Amino acid sequence: MRVKEKQCEHQIRVRKEESEPVRESKNDSKEERESKEGVRLTESGKTETQKAYIHWLYQAAGLGCRGFLRSLSSLGTPGEIYRLAVSGALSEKLSERYQKKAAQISEFTRGYDVEGAYGCMRERGIFLVTEEEEQFPKRLSRIPDKPYALYCVGKLPQEQKKAVAVIGARDCSGYGRFMAEQFGAAFARAGVQVISGMARGIDGIGQSAALSEGGYSLGVLGCGVDICYPRENRALYETLLTKGGVCSEYPPGTAPRAVLFPPRNRIISGLCDAVLVVEARERSGTLITVDMALEQGREVYAMPGRATDPLSCGCNGLIRQGAGLVSSPEEVLAELFGDGGALKGNAIPKGNGASLGSGRAKQAQGKLVFLEGVQGELLEILDFSPLPVQELQDRYERKYRKTVALPVLFKELLELCAAGCAGQVGGGYFMRVLKT
Helix, strand or coil: CCCCCCCCCCCCCCCHHHHCCCCCCCCCCHHHHHHHHCCCCCCCCHHHHHHHHHHHHHHHHCCCCHHHHHHHHHHCCHHHHHHHHHHCCHHHHCCHHHHHHHHHHHHHHCCCCHHHHHHHHHHCCCEEEECCCCCCCHHHHCCCCCCCEEEEEECCCCCCCCEEEEECCCCCCHHHHHHHHHHHHHHHHCCCEEEECCCCCHHHHHHHHHHHCCCCEEEECCCCCCCCCCHHHHHHHHHHHHHCEEEECCCCCCCCCHHHHHHHHHHHHHCCCEEEECCCCCCCCHHHHHHHHHHCCCEEEECCCCCCCHHHHHHHHHHHCCCEECCCHHHHHHHHHCCCCCCCCCCCCCCHHHHHCCHHHHHHHHHHHCCCHHHHHHHHHCCCCCEEHHHHHHHHHHHHCCCCCHHHHHHHHHHHHHCCCEEEECCCEEEECCCC
16 A cells, blocks of 8 residues: 555644645646645756655665665666656566565555655655765765665765764763753854754754754654654754755655664664663663764764762673763764864864863863852752762862751752752752752
8 A cells, every 4th residue: 555644743844735635636737736845846857856766765665674675676676666666567576575565666666656645745845865876865875784875955064074972871860961962062062063863862962952053963763754753842843844854765754763763773873973872771772873973984982970870781792892981072073073173164272172162062061160059069069970968068168168957958949949050859869950
């Protein structure tokens, strides 16, 4: 059966009329079809026509068929394969192994309007980039098992600029959230592009921070580019569409499925110069991206954590295996550019420690510094992991060499919670939080 593009709340709306799908008719002339689609398919000549047939083939072949698509190249161009499918001769050209696929393609092709479907996709703001084209990312073209083509909305990364993948746990800690924001924002200020999967947790936080600082970020999806997944990252998705980009090797309308995400990860690492893991469990899906990055010859960095913290087990394990240990954005930037130098299109100001520490991440810390009295002192000793009041009292007295009564300590902590600078966990435990 033909796969239909879903019209739902997760689809891209480039104009109001798109709430109603374009109605196609076999009797429409080419001129009428172009008028409906708002796209002149002949303006770009043969290239756009070829892309229309590639779009057809991607849908007809189904998901997870990269090897099959490449094997079809021996039969000719996608347009020639389409004509074989229409004539019923495709099965004769394929081995016994691919007879079911041939039948699937022929069934899908019945009544399919190649130019109409492609024009409708382009009208929605989605474009297709093939590996033979100049705008196809050069980093990606050099990896094993590169995608045959990419569906994109927005902008693709600039080749002359450095790019880093910021990845990690979905259920991250407050500490992980804080560090992902610091790294994402610092990379943006240094002109480094942030690539990730738009996932909940570290991925989305790092991308949001980069965009908030005016930087560029690309979301690589495990579904169609017209679907926002996860739904909770809707705001990030909308920002990426206008200020960055999203891409996928899966056709528009492809729903997210667990099996689609591991192959997606090779594109995330393939688009980058380096991969940074902020937090990861011992058996985290993040490590799949790391494995692919190593196969592609990319640098891998990890943030260390406590030995008893499950969210740091993956990072600590990577460091034991040889990943670069980093604790600040400046360390990654020094590795990327070497001694604070600059690549064409990127610029790191001298004395970048002060510059990179400014902005949104610095503002979060600034709220701690500018608080006066006991509250300001308490924020200096609070951790992102919950601590009992008694331990906070001990830390306070050791650090400042003065005593504080428990009732006073409790009162000040509760006021910090009310101000959004601290959080209370389980009654007698308090932790540092980010004030948004």
